[in-house]
Amino acid sequence: MNLQNFLRMLVRVLVALPQEIAVALWRLVIIFLLLLLLLLRALLELIKRLVGKRCEKRNEREKCGEIPPNVKRKPDPCLYDQFYLLSLGYAVTWDNPDIWITLPDGTPVNSYDLLADTDYLVNAQIHDASFDPALATEVRCLYRPWSFNSPDRVPVELNPDGTERIVILHIPPWSQEIAQFHWHTPKTLGHFCLQVECYHPDDKNPNNNLGQENTQVVGGNAGQMIHAEALLFNRVETARRIRIEADQYRIPEGKIELKLATRTLPLRNKAPFDAIYNLLLRRDARGGIKTQNGYAPVWISYAYRGWEQLREGNSRGKFPIRAPWQLKVNGEDVAEGQTAELTLEPKQQMKIPIDAQIPAATAVGTRQSLNFTAYAENGKILGGVTLEVEVRT
Amino acid sequence: MPRNLPQYTKCAAPGGAYAIDGLSVAGMLFAGAIVGAIGGSVYVIVMSLLGQIATAGCVVGVGVYLLLIAGLLEFKDWFYNHRLMCILHDQCACGTVVGQPHDGTDGDRKFEILIAPFDVPETEQLLIQTLVEMGTAGTLVNVPDAVDLQNRQVRFGYFRGLSAADQIKVYLNLVDNHLFNQPGRGYLRFLYRRDQMIMGAAAFAASPDDAITASNPNPMFRVNAQEGNDPEENVLVPYMHCELEGNRLARWLDNVLVGLIAGFAAFTAFCVLCEVITMGALDFLCGWGGAAVSALIAFLAWLLSHLLNNPDDGVAGSPDVDVEDPDFDTPPSVARHGDVAYLFGDWVMDEEHNKYFEIHPIKAWYLLCQSERNPDDWELTEEIPAKECAFDVSKLTEEDFQRICKIVQAVENTDPDDKFTTTISHALSKGPR
Numbered sequence: 006m007n008l009q010n011f012l013r014m015l016v017r018v019l020v021a022l023p024q025e026i027a028v029a030l031w032r033l034v035i036i037f038l039l040l041l042l043l044l045l046r047a048l049l050e051l052i053k054r055l056v057g058k059r060c061e062k063r064n065e066r067e068k069c070g071e072i073p074p075n076v077k078r079k080p081d082p083c084l085y086d087q088f089y090l091l092s093l094g095y096a097v098t099w100d101n102p103d104i105w106i107t108l109p110d111g112t113p114v115n116s117y118d119l120l121a122d123t124d125y126l127v128n129a130q131i132h133d134a135s136f137d138p139a140l141a142t143e144v145r146c147l148y149r150p151w152s153f154n155s156p157d158r159v160p161v162e163l164n165p166d167g168t169e170r171i172v173i174l175h176i177p178p179w180s181q182e183i184a185q186f187h188w189h190t191p192k193t194l195g196h197f198c199l200q201v202e203c204y205h206p207d208d209k210n211p212n213n214n215l216g217q218e219n220t221q222v223v224g225g226n227a228g229q230m231i232h233a234e235a236l237l238f239n240r241v242e243t244a245r246r247i248r249i250e251a252d253q254y255r256i257p258e259g260k261i262e263l264k265l266a267t268r269t270l271p272l273r274n275k276a277p278f279d280a281i282y283n284l285l286l287r288r289d290a291r292g293g294i295k296t297q298n299g300y301a302p303v304w305i306s307y308a309y310r311g312w313e314q315l316r317e318g319n320s321r322g323k324f325p326i327r328a329p330w331q332l333k334v335n336g337e338d339v340a341e342g343q344t345a346e347l348t349l350e351p352k353q354q355m356k357i358p359i360d361a362q363i364p365a366a367t368a369v370g371t372r373q374s375l376n377f378t379a380y381a382e383n384g385k386i387l388g389g390v391t392l393e394v395e396v397r398t
Numbered sequence: 399m400p401r402n403l404p405q406y407t408k409c410a411a412p413g414g415a416y417a418i419d420g421l422s423v424a425g426m427l428f429a430g431a432i433v434g435a436i437g438g439s440v441y442v443i444v445m446s447l448l449g450q451i452a453t454a455g456c457v458v459g460v461g462v463y464l465l466l467i468a469g470l471l472e473f474k475d476w477f478y479n480h481r482l483m484c485i486l487h488d489q490c491a492c493g494t495v496v497g498q499p500h501d502g503t504d505g506d507r508k509f510e511i512l513i514a515p516f517d518v519p520e521t522e523q524l525l526i527q528t529l530v531e532m533g534t535a536g537t538l539v540n541v542p543d544a545v546d547l548q549n550r551q552v553r554f555g556y557f558r559g560l561s562a563a564d565q566i567k568v569y570l571n572l573v574d575n576h577l578f579n580q581p582g583r584g585y586l587r588f589l590y591r592r593d594q595m596i597m598g599a600a601a602f603a604a605s606p607d608d609a610i611t612a613s614n615p616n617p618m619f620r621v622n623a624q625e626g627n628d629p630e631e632n633v634l635v636p637y638m639h640c641e642l643e644g645n646r647l648a649r650w651l652d653n654v655l656v657g658l659i660a661g662f663a664a665f666t667a668f669c670v671l672c673e674v675i676t677m678g679a680l681d682f683l684c685g686w687g688g689a690a691v692s693a694l695i696a697f698l699a700w701l702l703s704h705l706l707n708n709p710d711d712g713v714a715g716s717p718d719v720d721v722e723d724p725d726f727d728t729p730p731s732v733a734r735h736g737d738v739a740y741l742f743g744d745w746v747m748d749e750e751h752n753k754y755f756e757i758h759p760i761k762a763w764y765l766l767c768q769s770e771r772n773p774d775d776w777e778l779t780e781e782i783p784a785k786e787c788a789f790d791v792s793k794l795t796e797e798d799f800q801r802i803c804k805i806v807q808a809v810e811n812t813d814p815d816d817k818f819t820t821t822i823s824h825a826l827s828k829g830p831r
Contacts, residue, residue: 006416006419006421006422006425007416010414010416010480011425011428011429014425014426014429014472014475014476015429015432015433017475018429018430018433018468018471018472018475019433019436021471021475022433022464022467022468022471025467025471025655025659026467026659026662029655029656029659029660030659030660030663032652032656032703033656033659033660033699033702033703036656036699036702036703036706037702039706040702040706070498070499070732070733070734071730071731071732071733072642072730072731072732072733072763073642073714074730076642076760076761076762076763077730077731077763077765078762078763078764078765079729079731081828081829083827083828083829084827085823085826085827086827086829089829090826090830093830095826095830102823102826102827103827130827132824132827132828133828134828134829136809136814137764137809138764138802138805138806138809140740140764140766140802140805140806141738141740141766141767141787141789143787143788143789171788173788173789175798175801175802175805177805177808177809178809178814179814179818179820179828181824181827205765206737206765206766206767206768206787207731207764207765207768209729210829213829216827256822256823256826257822258821258822259821259822260819260820260821260822261819261820261822261825262817262818262819263817263818263819263820263825264816264817265814265815265816265817265818282706285706285707287652289406307814309818312825312830315822315825315826315830318822319822319826
């Protein structure tokens with residue numbers, strides 16, 4: 006400590022002394038008041054205990070490594086997750102807007118009609134639905150046979166050492182980034198579904214991290230009956246009653262506007278008689294006299310409100326297949342909100358035939374979405390496929 | 399976005415921060431004595447105005463109380479305003495958590511970070527290489543065989559047997575000649591080794607010489623084992639100390655101050671009353687009586703303040719805030735040994751702790767990788783790949799680090815937009831609530 010620092014310290018102490026004395030005496034007054042109130046409270050609780058009422062338990066103390074809420078950052082990497090949306094009551098398409106395939110030069114291709122033994126680029130758009138950036142988000146991409154829910158998932162791209170290639174993205178808040186995977190399709194011709202998963206170790210919401218691209222584009226003429234098939238699996242050890250629903254939902258065009266809401270909380274433990282407790286003053290070592298709330302770190306958090314706007318135009322059950330379209334799944338009519346039901350034995354797989362009658366009066370160029378979702382009897386979502394019917398002549 | 403994170407500690411400009419040493423303590427006592435003398439003089443003047451004699455016991459008592467109060471204020475002022483030297487605000491850092499986070503006496507939550515892009519296995523192997531090289535060169539004696547040094551206990555035992563000066567030599571050699579000299583991997587070297595271009599001339603001049611060739615080099619990274627834990631669990635890597643701010647010490651000091659000030663008020667009141675009532679007949683008792691009464695009152699006041707202002711509530715961590723709104727509130731996050739995190743905070747030098755660099759306070763903590771590896775496992779073979787997350791800190795390039803830093807700085811210093819307009823497709827992807 007040099008002379009300059011010594012003199013500064015002396016002046017600071019002389020200035021601070023009267024304030025500290027005043028603050029300490031005020032604290033004593035408030036402390037006595039709180040003491041009286043706490044004694045009264047303790048007496049009432051004793052009476053309650055004596056007449057048999059239970060007292061509240063304190064919360065557990067946090068662990069040593071816990072990061073407080075005003076310092077920890079919690080991103081929410083996500084993508085169009087059909088399972089998550091269905092569970093919230095939204096209609097879905099299995100033509101995932103966040104997954105698309107191109108040739109290496111960027112030319113878009115249809116995800117169903119891929120050539121064997123050919124190079125493609127799978128593009129996976131990952132969003133961050135948080136005010137905190139999603140740093141080091143892991144993205145995986147897998148394919149499986151064209152089906153509702155085949156268990157055979159294979160990574161689309163491998164590293165030179167044979168391990169699965171995982172793309173790392175750093176996504177700014179409320180923004181999105183694209184992960185690209187190089188896919189050399191198998192030598193045997195086939196049709197595939199794609200799954201993209203994102204992962205973050207501190208994900209605010211890990212339930213919206215799995216997207217599927219299960220789309221078949223089928224061309225037909227007006228008046229024609231078109232036919233498609235998709236495998237359905239029963240992966241469990243017991244027989245399962247499965248229900249298949251169909252709709253003609255499509256993600257609408259348009260935008261929504263969300264508004265910012267802010268919450269400010271003083272980050273301190275709540276005390277009994279908190280309003281009076283907050284009258285305790287303290288002279289902050291950095292300068293200034295503050296209340297308990299003013300002295301505590303402040304936790305400002307944000308949210309965007311207005312998500313309920315999405316309900317309109319996207320709710321499940323509001324887009325049944327309407328006449329004159331006719332649609333059968335496994336021989337059963339699924340138009341107008343009806344469902345097809347079937348039973349699968351344990352570990353059984355079954356090819357589900359889908360037959361759609363294009364109305365004779367359908368204009369050329371019409372593109373009709375037909376979404377099929379399979380549910381187990383307890384409502385568990387098993388998977389789905391989308392047929393995009395293009396009327397060509 | 400700005401979190402309006404008030405800090406308990408303010409760092410001082412270079413030259414304004416200093417360590418507590420004998421001279422500082424003497425200075426504080428002297429300043430306290432001056433304040434005490436001023437207070438005693440005021441007491442004498444007031445008593446004169448009241449037509450009373452100020453007894454020596456009461457004058458001394460007033461002076462002693464004020465000396466104690468002033469001394470406490472000086473200590474509090476130093477701890478929270480002059481202990482840390484500012485280097486750069488809003489600095490980005492990244493690294494692996496080594497050891498378990500722990501809480502200090504002052505309430506700060508402490509994390510030790512092995513700076514990126516180095517991970518623990520690589521650093522341990524380079525430490526072995528350094529020891530063997532220094533043994534071969536004759537700088538160290540009795541260095542075990544490299545194969546034996548793969549045994550963590552042998553390595554730890556040998557290293558701990560070295561003198562503090564030799565341990566520092568080993569670490570400086572490791573950091574300068576094996577870690578940060580690797581091409582493209584030295585972009586965070588300045589968090590371990592002084593760099594005038596980055597720190598600025600004033601901070602550089604106010605920090606101790608850490609050159610490997612200095613007679614008594616003072617490294618800016620930490621080399622000691624984690625405080626207070628079982629030494630066999632410690633990992634021998636050079637690390638940077640980072641702290642989340644708490645105010646346990648400030649609360650404790652405030653409680654003591656309440657006691658002292660209550661005691662001072664009681665003592666002064668007792669003395670005045672004693673003088674007035676006894677009219678000078680029992681002057682010799684006023685001082686002693688006042689001391690006894692004021693000590694009791696001081697203790698009771700301290701006790702009350704301590705009960706209602708528990709210092710342990712000032713530990714940096716998650717207070718008792720219930721989850722009220724899932725839009726705002728998120729599950730807790732815990733930092734563990736082996737996690738990789740990206741930090742944002744102020745870069746300072748701690749005068750109290752041998753002048754180390756620190757990130758203090760940590761203003762934002764971004765978890766990049768949660769380790770599933772058992773930190774006690776020895777890395778004896780490459781045959782079995784360690785279970786780790788896909789983000790590999792050892793592959794973090796300077797370009798990626800800077801890109802992330804830009805994102806983080808923008809987020810931490812900018813308010814979010816009042817409105818967010820997006821397509822319905824993107825809104826469905828971002829997850830309706």
